[in-house]
Amino acid sequence: MNNKRFTDKVILVTGAGRGLGQAYALAFAREGAKVVGVDLSEQTETAAQARKGGGEYISLTANLGQGTQKDAAAVVASVLEKAGRIDGVVNNAGIIRRAPAVDYSEGDWNDVLRLNLSTPFFLSQAAARWWMTGGREKSPAGARLKIVNIASMLSFQGGIFVPSYAASKHGIAGITKALANEWAKERINVNAIAPGYVATENTRPLREDAKRSQAVLERIPEGRWANPEDIAGGCLFLASSDADYLNGTILNIDGGWLAR
DSSP states (O other): OOOOTTTTOEEEEESTTSHHHHHHHHHHHHTTOEEEEEESSOOHHHHHHHHHTTOEEEEEEOOOTTOOHHHHHHHHHHHHHHHSOOSEEEEOOOOOOOOOGGGOOHHHHHHHHIIIIIHHHHHHHHHHHHIIIIIHHHSOTTOOEEEEEEOOGGGTOOOSSOHHHHHHHHHHHHHHHHHHHHHGGGTEEEEEEEEOSBOSGGGHHHHHSHHHHHHHHHHOTTOSOBOHHHHHHHHHHHHSGGGTTOOSOEEEESTTGGGO
């Protein structure tokens, strides 16, 4: 008997080459999904780990940094060509640029907003358009399209020296709710997870700053930085049938940070 939750499901994960995106991709692969990972380059390590565990992995190379409707539509078209359909989208790809707000450059502002906010919206739009114009009928009876956005603690807070990142993650929380309002009746669930402080490349500058790292740890009731694997379970939950009645939810996975 196969008890894997995502057997015969196709899950698209952006930014799957490392960090949180890699953890999400591998978690879905372990649960039986056919994972389509998208990143700037071939996700050799992610693919190898997924296949070692018996999972199926398709690697797509694409630059999503321009945040255009055209690029997002092309990615969805490629997934459909290679995998036949889409059961879930994990909008993970993102960047962070740090500088005092008074010195923040126009280029850094635009780069972050394009990848972190525009791309998730247009990918969700393209997947939902496919679903509403025939994809639903090609899927198993009663199936639902699951969209999982990656929010942040900075969907609720302002942070320091990251104005564009905070703006993008507040925006992710907003479009998660807005799309859920429109698409729930279409059997599309749009939700988000909000990771706390995770030991990834994006947070390396904070972890290497002894004072900032200590201040972070003192506020987390768990008393440690999260590992990417700590966050992946929430992503699986929101993409699963267990979350069929969740719409517009922002699920905090933060070791208690916001409760403090």
